[in-house]
Amino acid sequence: MLIGRWVLFLLATKYKDVHNAIQRIKNSNDGTVWIDVENVRGKSGFEMDHHEVLNKTSRWTKHHGLEGKVIAVVDHGSETTAVYLNDLDIAVTFSGREKADDVIANAVGRFDASIVVTADGGLRSRCTRAGGKNVINIDPVRFIDDLEATSEGDLPHEMQNTEQDSPGTRSDMERRMEEEIKIRAQLLDAEIQLGKKKKATNKRKKKLQAKIANLRTRLASRGKSLLHEMTDVSMSETADPMEQEKLLARWQELRQKFSRREQTGDRIILAEWLRRQLVTSSAASTEFAEAELSPARAFVRHLNQGDLSISLQNEAESEASSNLSSQPGVSTFELLSQQKDDYVNQDEVKMTVVSDTHGFESQLTNDGTASTLLPETDLLLHLGDFAVDSYKSKERGLEDFDKWLAMQPHKYKIVVRGNHDPLKYDFPISGAWYITEPCTATIENLTLGFVPYAPARKLAASGKLPKECDVFVSHIPPFKVLDRTLTKQNVGSSFLSKVVRSMKGKATPRLWLCGHIHEARGQMKQKFGDSVITTVVNAANANSGRATGVVHGPITICINTTDSTEIGIKGLGERHRGQLEPIPSHFQNDQQRENELLLAVDLGLKTGFALFNKQGQLLRYEQHLFHKDKLDEEIKTIVDGWESDMQAIEAIGSEEPLTVTKIAVEGGDIAILNAWESATKDVSITRISPEEWRFHLLSEKERTSGATSKAAARLIARQVVSDFGIMGNHQGKFKTDVAEAVVLGFYVCKKLGWVTRDPVVRRYTNGNVVVPR
Structure with a gap:
């Protein structure tokens, strides 16, 4: 009943903003x-x-x-x-x-x-x-x-998609048109056959490829395409309208006979066909x-x-x-220089604060609503590490981030450089102010001191470190304040602590905003060598450890400009609605289907796979090396091929054809994640961070470092293969990528109720994982 009410609430929320608009x-x-x-x-x-x-x-x-x-x-x-x-x-x-x-x-x-x-x-x-x-x-x-x-x-x-045949004798152009369409039809058919022959022999593929090449040569030898000639934007005004109508109608008829995905060339022709219909419509x-x-x-x-x-x-x-703020091309820096006196009398300043999005900024609004906008306040602050970690995806990620910033409704947009971010970037679309060296700025009567990521020696030599401010903004947190990593090390900046400690009395900031350490998100009150208490806020949005997504929403802060000790902070302890449960409700909505399969994927170009059925059986596990320019094709081949292979395994005992209905993924850069989502549109996908399954399956000792976590995953994977696999014990060395895929899938099966064993991992009394001999 509660699930049903929750679904109704989500549906109501989904359409509320549409209907309000x-x-x-x-x-x-x-x-x-x-x-x-x-x-x-x-x-x-x-x-x-x-x-x-x-x-x-x-x-x-x-x-x-x-x-x-x-x-x-x-x-x-x-x-x-x-x-x-x-x-x-x-x-x-x-x-x-x-x-x-x-x-x-x-x-x-x-x-x-x-x-x-x-x-x-x-x-x-x-x-x-x-x-x-x-x-x-x-x-x-x-x-x-x-x-x-x-x-x-x-x-x-209602408009009818009708095709009108024009009377008249067959002209030379009409005969040429029919011949071209005939060749194009043969080409379409050959392309479709080649696309469907996933398991075709190399000989058959070569024949189809040769046929396609021959047909394309025949088309090229005919000169300029009639289809192009009739629909080109710069076509001759002397072209016969009757012939054009015939051509467009015949191409429309041809398209409807084939199931090929619509291409850009088709859309050009279809748009012109529609335009002519509408222009001549009464x-x-x-x-x-x-x-x-x-x-x-x-x-x-x-x-x-x-x-x-x-x-x-x-x-x-x-x-x-x-x-x-509504004038295109006016940057935040220019706006600040144009501040008017009437702004100074503002009693409070509201700001939206985000940090460490690592290319996943679009997930900041993954809160169950359809909005792509952050809460509207006076100022949007990004505290650094906005760039995509992958070097090859970084340039595209910068442009995407700039576009995302441009969509946000804030008057002022400021980005502080983090350790993953470029030394220079102009933000040409959003006009955001990129802080790459220390500075101080006054916004609506509130003074902010900015210190971007840089070596301490370079920061000290700049001579621009803030001397006093209401709000201190940096990417790195202070030493021993919200800076503890998963390995229990304090990695904050003692240099920045000294900078703030040098500010005395009223010059001391009441608020320090930072990020960098994802797992240290939170707030803490701290004295930096004076009686003044500074509230330190770590606003990191990414998951703990290496970023694989955003698990926290934005923070909104309201500061009284006449008394900066009055600070209101909202959203700091909240996780995304879809993240409250490790497995989202939409991921487990097919409880009555006994033939569904779960595919667990440890993402990367070197990718581990593990396939489970609803009885919790491990059916298959492998590691594959992908080619980045063929991701879509190779992903579909894996999913379809594994589904097909499972039908022949009698040990599974399913009467219905087995189907991959759920995919759990971990890791991967933006390009790889997008490729998986694009190639598996009809499958429910959920993302699980490695920290999540490690917390539930590994001991505290096993989680102390990445190396010990991987070693434990390999041992647990051996146990899963022995206890739940249909293929016998694993032989030889267990590769880490595929081992983590097995453990990830096992964890998700437990959350789905497909595996009911408790405790889920068998251990000796000394805490070590039981490994089959």
Whole structure:
């Protein structure tokens, strides 16, 4: 019963923010909803075609009373076009030479309030910078769920995906078109056959590859593709419209005969086909009387007139222009230099503090809500170690972090360098201030002293160390204060302790913010050689040990600027809602299925695998070396191949085909984690930190170091193979990666109730692991 209520609560929370946003747009005279159509289709696996998206969006629009406010933007089309569909009550825009992102980002700032439906981080950032708090981003998955919830029944004027055959004799172009389509059909068929032949012989694969190469050569020898010629943005205006219509209709018919995943080239053609249908539709309008000029109609008119410089806002425009934080390109450093006197009278300053996200910043809002935004306060502080640990992924991670910062609603954004972070970075998208040398800054009458990560000698030689401040900010904690590691060593900075100790009386900070040691998160009151008590807060968000994810949410702090001893701190002891239980509820929702399998994965390019069934039996375990450029393909091969192989093992005794329904992962950089999530979309995935299973399965002595933990994992894995495996005792040396995968899977089976033995690990009276001979 409690689980059922919890699920209902999560579902209610999931849609609450969506419907609040809709209500805001509905109540605004100048509110708009922007839909990135290709992004929405992509989130459906391209199972929804353009017509289905538009029809369901129309139902959704009328259900929520948003007629005249919804604009669907489609990538591609031979020219930039906008029409208003009177029967569907929505506008449709084709980006033409531009990108859909450009159309949306350039327009959202012109309206009082806007919803943007997209998962594109770059577009979200641009829209937030253009419209500030007036822009609400909604994830396409949430939007699709809401579309399905409001799609019952048909509307009287739904678009039909029809193909009109044009009468006439077969021209030379038509014959060429038919021949090209025939070759393309053969090419599609060969590509599909090659993709499905996972266990094909090398001889068969070579034949298919040779056939594909031959067909591509034939296409190339024909000269410029008719499909490209008819749909190119720069196509000749003299092209025969009748021939173009025939070509587009035939390609649409051809696509529907094959189950190949839709490609970018297909989408270019489909967009042009849809554009032509809508432009010639009697239900489409491009001219409107002033009396019926809703926001969507106004956008259609201005876009078709080529005049988007005309502001569609009224009083809201002057208010937005006076807000410095809403101006794209204004950095935090520039904002601080432009502070006005009226800011000084602010009685309190609120800040959001995060640290040690290591490329997992998007998980900071993994709290059961759909929001991607941190709590809105005056200042966002990141205390360092934002960069991805993997060297190869670091550059992409910096840009992703910058985009994430740009989405956040805070007026001031400051990032302090940590030991994993680059020496220099400009944050061109968010305009965040990157602290790479000691400095002092006053924000809303609150003085902050910053000391980034650097050798003590270099910091001392800078001559810029803070002399006094209300809040001291560093990446490294003070020595023996919230600095103890898993190995029980104090690794804080005695140099920084001396810096603060040198501040006397009123110059002493009342608050010291730091991070660095993930397992030392918390707060402590400390005197640094004076009677003044300083509250030290370690705000690290990552899991203990090497970061594999974010397990803590952000901290919010409120400081009274007239009396800095008044400090309110929230969120310090909270873990993410999904992290309260090691195994999330969605991961154990198939309790009635006896044929499900759990795949435990110790991630990396050298990856360990272990496969368990619902009876807690260990069916298989191996180690594989992956190629980074072939991750998706190799992951699918492993999962599908292991499923297939299990069907032939009589010892399992399952009547139904066995299916991998759950995957537990540990470790891996961002690129590898993303590859696994992308390749196994229909499987529930949970991430388990090594510290978690080690805490439950290993003794305190075994957890004292990484080496002793790995040695203990190899012993426990031998025991699991002997007691729960179907293949007999393990022979020879146990490789660490696969041993940890076995132990990880065993731990998850215990949490799922698939293994009921207690204690779960058998030990001798002296505490040593019982190992089979």
